[in-house]
Amino acid sequence: MAFNLTRRKFLQTASLAAASIPLSKVVSANTGISKSTLDTIGTSGDKTVVGGICEMCFWRCQMVGKVRDGRLMKLEGNPKSIDNGTALCARGNAGVKLLYDVDRLKYPMKNVGKRGEPKWKRISWKEALDECGSRLNSTVEKYGPQGICVFPHGSSAKYPMHFFERAVGTHNVSEASFFQCRGVRDTSYVATIQKAPGEKIDMPNTKVLFFVGDHLGENVHVSHIKQYIQGLQNGAKLIVADPRFSAAAAKAHIWVQIKPGTDTAYLLAIMNYLVENNKYDKEFVEDYTDGFDEFSDAIKEWTLEKAAKECDIPAAQIKEVADMLANNAPNIAIHPGRHATWHGNDFQRGRALACLTGILGAYYVKGGWVPPKSPKLKSISWAKEDHGHTYDLNYNNEDEEELYPFKPPGTPTELIRDCAISGKPYPIKSCVVWGQNPLQTIPKPEKMKDLFRAMDFVMCVDVMPTDVTAWADILLPEPSYLERYDYIKKGTQWDLAQEHQQYISARMPIVPPMFERRDQVYITNEIAKRMGHEDKIPVKNIKELVEKTLASANLSIEQLKAEDGIHIQPGKDPFEIPEDFEVLLFNEDIADTGHPGAPTYLPVPDNPKGYARLLYGRAPVHTFNRSQNNIWLHNEMPDNPVWVNDKVAAQLGLLEGDTVGFVNSEGVKSATTTTVKVTAGIRKDCVYIYHGYGSANPLMTTGAKAGVDDTALITKLAIDPESGCNGMRNNFVKLIKNGKVLDIPA
Amino acid sequence: MQYGMIIDLERCVGCHACTIACRAEWEVPVPYQRNWVKRLGPTMTEFGMAATYYPGLCNHCDKPPCVDVCPVDKTDMTFTDSKSGNTKTMKVAATWKDPFDGTVQVDKSRCVGCGACADACPYGARYVNPDQADSESDGKVDKCTHCKPRIEQGLVPACVQTCITEARIFGDLHDPESAVSKYVKKGAKGLEVADGHIGPNTMYYGNKKDISLLFSDYTPKLANVDMVKRRAMIASLVHPAMNKAKEIGVLGLAGAMLVKGLSQKDDK
DSSP: OOOOSTTOOHHHHHHHHHHTSOGGGOOOOOOSSOOOTTSOOOSTTSEEEEEEEOOSSSSOOEEEEEEETTEEEEEEEOTTOSSSTTOOOHHHHTHHHHHTOTTSOOSOEEEOSBTTBOOEEEOOHHHHHHHHHHHHHHHHHHHOGGGEEEEEOSGGGHHHHHIIIIIIOOOOBOOHHIIIIIHHHHHHHHHHHSSOOTTOBOGGGOSEEEEESOOBTTBOOHHHHHHHHHHHHTTOEEEEEOSBOOTTGGGOSEEEOOOTTOHHHHHHHHHHHHHHTTOSOHHHHHHHEEOHHHHHHHHTTOOHHHHHHHHTSOHHHHHHHHHHHHHHTTSEEEOOOSSOOSSSOHHHHHHHHHHHHHHTTOBSSTTSBOOOOOOOOOOOSSOOOOOOSTTOTTEETTTTEESSTTOOSSOOHHHHHHHHHHOOSSOOOEEEEEBOOGGGTSSOHHHHHHHHHHOSEEEEEESSOOGGGGGOSEEEEOOOTTSSOOOEEEEEOSOTTSOOEEEEEEOOOSSOOOTTOOOHHHHHHHHHHHTTOGGGOOOSSHHHHHHHHHHTTTOOHHHHHHTTTEEEEEOOOOOSOOTTOOEESSOHHHHHTTSOSSOOOOOOOOOOTTOEEEEEEOOTTOOTTTTTTOHHHHHHOOSOOEEEEHHHHHHHTOOTTOEEEEEETTSOBOSSOEEEEEESSBOTTEEEEETTOOBOOTTSTTTBTSSOOHHHHOOSOEEOTTTOOEEOOOOEEEEEETTEEEOOOO | OOEEEEEETTTOOOOOHHHHHHHHHHTOOTTOOSEEEEEEEEEEETTEEEEEEEEEEOOOOSSOHHHHTOOSOOEEEEEEOTTTOOEEEEEEOSEEEOTTTOOEEEOTTTOOOOOHHHHHOTTOOEEEEGGGOBTTBSOEEEEOOTTHHHHHTTOOOHHHHHOTTOOEEEEETTOTTSHHHHHHHHTOEEOOOTTSOOOOOEEEEOOHHHHHHHHHHHOOOOOOHHHHHHHHHHHHHHHHHHHHHHHTGGGHHHHHHHHHHHHHHHHO
């Protein structure tokens, strides 16, 4: 290690500091060995507060807080948890720094400047709520409830989302967790097995883990990671298809360095090989599937050789993968994925994954897809009302058909944006953003800004001054997940091989909210009163919402507290296959809508000459953009270096650590720069960065301008034809070094 | 007894939880750290493509090079073995290796914050914590204590408690039955310095390619101890002069400048 003299400005700073210390404060040196008052004491003596449910991401681990003199010092996994146990990830541990982030929103604010170039004026809650109520009312009066669009995300957004959807009556709700994330995964499985798959694979007890793009380790959900590593420790083989040598690929037995966008071709070839060579589970197919003949007929063109060419991988490797699956069936964990809005052909990929699981007989078996039996609780929220299809943008009232028949709940984002910007077929004039940062979740952020420009009124509710908050007219501060009652978390023990148990836990405040932050039930109810929906208000406050939900399981907040924050009860065996379970290998309903009834590969646009495909993924220490301003997490990974293939880098003269910017094939340049990571672990035709970096809002003093914002470079829109979800990996970039644009060699 | 930490790289997923839990537990200010995770690769090794992690912390070495360079006057200190109750009195400076549990510790009340020990550590496992500045120094040296105060209460280290995959295993390397000893028998090994033998007690276990990548990237070299000692000596000489300067109050400014002059020469 280098002998670092210049690092230490010790003597200078000490002496200058000394000059400013008054004489009376000068103390003489201690002598002898004694515990210094300067020593930190650790948190083991601090008060333990139960009831924490994490929301640094959306896995929602159960926690306890260590509180000293009213200040939260540390978060730990709740030792009673049968899910995450005492473990938390980096983000969970860093929740303390979200709580005390100096940049957090503190008071209701009114934008007295322009949208996008705000000048903030602190106002009272009454003034803020009056303005939200009257502005939203005016939109409803002039344009109808469909004149309001809503962009929600996270557990605090559910109650207001239901208010606007159910009580007010707008269909125009776009959840990032669906249309830019897992929605297409869910609907593709629903169209195959009638259930959303979650990530319910019995990884600890499987023989083969099969991942397509899943980058566990960089994508961190605590109990899921526990399952994954337990599976590997128990001897499972791991197959990872990814253009990049991901954290999961690094632990894989077979790494399939697939060409981006071609995953479905790979899956079809595996299935075709299994069918043609009689290596599929005939009994399961006979008993539990439908449409096998049409299915096998539709995929028979996908020989190993054809897929090898399309996917740019060896045919022998596809065969090796298929044989490994066949030899270990049915104890195979085909990962359904999570973020699945990749290429605009994702519904068919999801279908292929679900069908592959089916022909391997890997449903409801040890090591397969097994939905744990979780406790049942009533959902307390705004009452559902039928608002008809007239203003449902996804519904064609003439031929009475849905534009995107396999969409997740809500309205596909682009339908809302197009309508809001064009005013056709009707005006949308108010926008409610709650916990979402659409500028860094939805592709083509300029289009989002156009939407805001077209509005009469924009309100945002958030914890942090994210980029979107700069576009609000009224900006309202929420308490964080550590300061409010809220979400009920339930589930089972993390390893299905252990005794079957269920748990129920509720989010309870670990510390009281500071400043003037108000929770979602308060804000929504106050707006509801001002919009004439007072009679429909389901709960008076957020604590009542939690109490009523718990009461449906014969529990209460008091009892949960007495049980150290988590109620545990006997569980049920989840392995029994339901009698009516059916895997639709060929789905007539899909065919009836004019889409392929058997899983089908839809090719995606190829790289324009001189461009690399822009891939993005998770940083293990961040949840998208949400955690970017967290000083502890920022310190772990302050920017998002761009992964460039080592041979490409050599041709371009790029060295590790070089500073580069980006320009995409539509001429959009990155607002910031990042550094180059030269690696053999990525294909030549793509580059990769972590998602969520590069915040633009200067009020995020830690996260602003750190790294490059991938979403800003995703300007070419691709829409999945069945689900209406976005595809975000069909964008192409060149790198810019010292002002010079570098052509990526083919 | 010798406490040690095993890092099982087959289990580690590189999530960085250990570093943040430690930061919260011991109020370690950014950008300093008592432990760290560095991400290695992907790169080609002789055993194939590899990407792994270097979760590092103080190695509580058998022969810690940080201890001998401490310039603080030695004083008698009595250590007690938590198991047998036996005691042992040794002359120690402001940092030492515990004769019973093998951990390397710091006495912050006597540390002058000169940072010589931090410079002597081949692993970069020590830093001067500016949050612990007092009238005597601009900070105290801080480092991993193997969570000694927690261990004494029967808890596990904060990094071990939060580890998602049980990739961190803590225990007594001298006890052949301990989980950590079993890992050593399976081949876990420490990042020994390239040019000496200091006996690191953090051991890494993993497959060939990951271990090969870790050891090729992060095998350290000993610091130039003569240089460190020279610095430490100057620091200890200047330290009383600084105090004197402070005691004369406003005139301390002039004194400070004088001291600053001295230190700048040294910094070159």
